[in-house]
Amino acid sequence: MTNELTGSEVKTIRDLDYLTLLAKQYPTIDAATTEIINLQAILDLPKGTEHFLSDIHGEFESFRHVLKNASGVIRNKINDLYGNTLREAEKRALATLIYYPNEKLDMLDINERELSDWYKVHLFRLIEVCKRVSSKYTRSKVRKAFPKEFAYILDELLNENEDRINKYDYYNKIIDTIIDLDRSRAFIVAICNLIQRFAVDRLHIIGDIYDRGPGADIIMDMLKEYHSLDIQWGNHDMIWMGACAGNEALIANVIRITARYNHLELLEDRYGINLLPLATFAMDTYGNEELKNFMPRGVEITEKNQREMEMVAKIHKAIFLIQMKLEAEIIYRHPEYGMNDRMLLDMIDYEKGTILVDGMEYALNSKEFPTIDPKNPFILTEEEKEIVDRLKRSFMNSLRLNDHVKLLYSKGSMYKVFNGNLLLHGCIPMEASGEFMPIMIDGEEYHGKRALDELERLARQGYFNNDPVLREKGLDAMWYLWCGPASPLFGKKKMATFERYYIEEKETHAEEKNPYYKDRENIKWIEKILEDFGLDIETSHLINGHVPVKVMKGESPIKAGGKLLVIDGGFAKAYQKETGIAGYTLIYNSHGMNLVSHEPFESTKKAIIEEKDIVSTVMVLESVTSRRRVADTDTGFELKSQVEDLLQLVNAYRKGYIKEMIQTAYINETKP
Numbered sequence: 001m002t003n004e005l006t007g008s009e010v011k012t013i014r015d016l017d018y019l020t021l022l023a024k025q026y027p028t029i030d031a032a033t034t035e036i037i038n039l040q041a042i043l044d045l046p047k048g049t050e051h052f053l054s055d056i057h058g059e060f061e062s063f064r065h066v067l068k069n070a071s072g073v074i075r076n077k078i079n080d081l082y083g084n085t086l087r088e089a090e091k092r093a094l095a096t097l098i099y100y101p102n103e104k105l106d107m108l109d110i111n112e113r114e115l116s117d118w119y120k121v122h123l124f125r126l127i128e129v130c131k132r133v134s135s136k137y138t139r140s141k142v143r144k145a146f147p148k149e150f151a152y153i154l155d156e157l158l159n160e161n162e163d164r165i166n167k168y169d170y171y172n173k174i175i176d177t178i179i180d181l182d183r184s185r186a187f188i189v190a191i192c193n194l195i196q197r198f199a200v201d202r203l204h205i206i207g208d209i210y211d212r213g214p215g216a217d218i219i220m221d222m223l224k225e226y227h228s229l230d231i232q233w234g235n236h237d238m239i240w241m242g243a244c245a246g247n248e249a250l251i252a253n254v255i256r257i258t259a260r261y262n263h264l265e266l267l268e269d270r271y272g273i274n275l276l277p278l279a280t281f282a283m284d285t286y287g288n289e290e291l292k293n294f295m296p297r298g299v300e301i302t303e304k305n306q307r308e309m310e311m312v313a314k315i316h317k318a319i320f321l322i323q324m325k326l327e328a329e330i331i332y333r334h335p336e337y338g339m340n341d342r343m344l345l346d347m348i349d350y351e352k353g354t355i356l357v358d359g360m361e362y363a364l365n366s367k368e369f370p371t372i373d374p375k376n377p378f379i380l381t382e383e384e385k386e387i388v389d390r391l392k393r394s395f396m397n398s399l400r401l402n403d404h405v406k407l408l409y410s411k412g413s414m415y416k417v418f419n420g421n422l423l424l425h426g427c428i429p430m431e432a433s434g435e436f437m438p439i440m441i442d443g444e445e446y447h448g449k450r451a452l453d454e455l456e457r458l459a460r461q462g463y464f465n466n467d468p469v470l471r472e473k474g475l476d477a478m479w480y481l482w483c484g485p486a487s488p489l490f491g492k493k494k495m496a497t498f499e500r501y502y503i504e505e506k507e508t509h510a511e512e513k514n515p516y517y518k519d520r521e522n523i524k525w526i527e528k529i530l531e532d533f534g535l536d537i538e539t540s541h542l543i544n545g546h547v548p549v550k551v552m553k554g555e556s557p558i559k560a561g562g563k564l565l566v567i568d569g570g571f572a573k574a575y576q577k578e579t580g581i582a583g584y585t586l587i588y589n590s591h592g593m594n595l596v597s598h599e600p601f602e603s604t605k606k607a608i609i610e611e612k613d614i615v616s617t618v619m620v621l622e623s624v625t626s627r628r629r630v631a632d633t634d635t636g637f638e639l640k641s642q643v644e645d646l647l648q649l650v651n652a653y654r655k656g657y658i659k660e661m662i663q664t665a666y667i668n669e670t671k672p
């Protein structure tokens with residue numbers, strides 16, 4: 001047989017080389033057609049559930065809870081199953097058991113005899129819920145998720161044939177055996193985890209995992225274990241990535257914010273960053289008098305903690321002034337950033353204690369600048385330099401931080417297009433005229449999608465490139481992403497950090513937002529953006545976080561006629577006063593999109609004991625009449641193209657261009 005295709009065959013059988021390769025995987029007509037049937041069956045399944053979260057800001061307990069309850073998905077399944085056959089309290093208890101099986105089992109207060117009954121009832125229920133949440137997936141995908149020790153039993157119980165005679169006995173027998181062998185607890189925990197895993201097929205994080213709250217590292221550990229995930233970088237993630245990559249200004253920012261929220265133990269104990277030299281320097285350099293604006297946020301000062309909080313405030317102040325000097329170096333290197341107005345240390349009259357901001361003179365609330373030489377205000381003292389060097393080594397060498405930052409790189413990006421939605425933390429910077437705002441990178445002007453692609457490349461270069469010049473370019477871009485006016489992760493004219501610490505006049509604290517934020521109700525703007533990313537403007541959505549939605553002031557997370565969704569309702573406790581809720585999340589399943597709002601999460605303990613679920617309102621955004629199938633998703637698109645290829649392969653077999661390779665037990669044809 002010849003591999004040459006002639007005449008009309010060229011049109012019907014494309015790329016014979018590729019098909020020959022494919023034939024290795026599907027060596028017979030039977031094998032290829034079986035796979036086509038499998039793929040077709042997958043295409044017909046309902047689309048998996050996507051779960052979108054944003055601006056978690058270190059609030060690991062609320063994050064864990066929302067991950068566990070899947071923003072109400074599990075509770076809805078329980079309602080579907082047991083609508084009127086279980087009491088509210090029973091449904092709530094079942095949901096809490098699924099979220100916190102270990103804790104709930106520890107709290108069981110019933111005697112031996114009743115216990116076996118309790119196990120039986122609950123095992124039945126859990127199996128039913130598990131069946132329901134896994135029904136969207138192929139058997140093979142479901143099996144792959146089974147924990148090894150229970151794989152066989154789970155397979156039997158979940159795929160139990162409805163027609164089996166004595167089904168009830170068979171079922172009971174298995175469950176009795178689990179109970180008799182004292183494996184019920186382990187089995188319950190396994191099945192609850194499985195339910196949680198099946199409830200969501202894909203998790204999207206729209207940025208700002210880090211800062212303000214106590215446990216961003218714990219969140220990263222949870223994300224590491226998650227079965228299917230993407231992360232869109234937020235400005236607060238970028239500073240940790242940049243700090244780990246060795247950007248000194250970002251190291252200073254990370255320490256400053258961590259001190260501001262009194263979580264230095266995160267750096268010291270959990271990331272192993274040695275803060276002792278900085279702490280000693282801060283104690284030696286700054287007095288107790290002018291610390292007011294540097295005292296940690298959200299901490300009540302008592303007699304007992306006063307000295308410790310003063311020390312944190314001194315660290316906070318010391319690192320902030322170091323930050324101002326380090327940032328000036330970057331701004332100086334990059335006139336194209338247009339950020340000269342942020343080089344404020346030379347705008348200070350150190351004698352008078354005043355500063356010029358935008359041409360206006362303001363009094364400073366402190367004159368204590370012992371490390372600043374008024375003639376050379378941006379030069380680090382020898383001691384500061386040494387501290388920065390040591391901190392830099394510490395950040396770059398922290399194994400745990402590198403581990404987390406690598407996850408941010410591998411799962412993360414500036415933006416993502418997924419199933420017809422554009423996911424992006426901040427904004428697409430715009431001019432007031434409605435044009436994309438240009439950003440200068442290396443002498444070239446970029447805007448819209450191209451700018452994001454280039455910035456993403458640079459952010460990767462900053463961590464992965466060892467050439468000092470290229471690395472520095474990347475690192476500087478990462479700093480720009482944190483606070484640059486045309487940064488898609490920030491999008492404000494300035495970050496008024498200095499003003500907020502040192503000037504009392506509130507007007508200097510304002511951070512003017514990019515016109516995007518004022519005009520993002522404008523459908524035309526959002527359509528222009530979606531188009532730039534190659535999306536269908538009729539059906540796609542832009543999904544943002546970054547700016548808290550002020551629900552109390554009547555703001556809606558649904559904007560631009562539903563084309564833009566903003567899901568930062570503020571997990572961050574510090575921001576809940578402003579938003580009035582504890583965050584929005586988004587669920588996109590085969591029936592449509594649901595925006596879910598959450599009440600403030602008080603504590604895991606309360607969630608367990610009082611069985612409090614914080615999901616309150618569900619706003620239905622789109623409810624499709626016919627369910628969306630895998631065929632309608634990005635995966636479906638890939639699968640359809642695989643089906644096409646396999647049809648071609650079958651055609652090639654049938655037309656005699658490729659020979660079937662039947663595996664025989666005795667003859668190994670490849671060996672002499």
Ligand SMILES: O=P(O)(O)OC[C@H]1O[C@](O)(COP(=O)(O)O)[C@@H](O)[C@@H]1O
Nearest residue numbers: 208212235236492495496497511546
């Ligand atoms: O209230 P804090 O924690 O001091 O943060 C205020 C700063 O955070 C920012 O809002 C950036 O953080 P977000 O990305 O969470 O908005 C800055 O614009 C502002 O200067």
Ligand SMILES: [Mn+2]
Nearest residue numbers: 208234235546
């Ligand atoms: Mn943000």
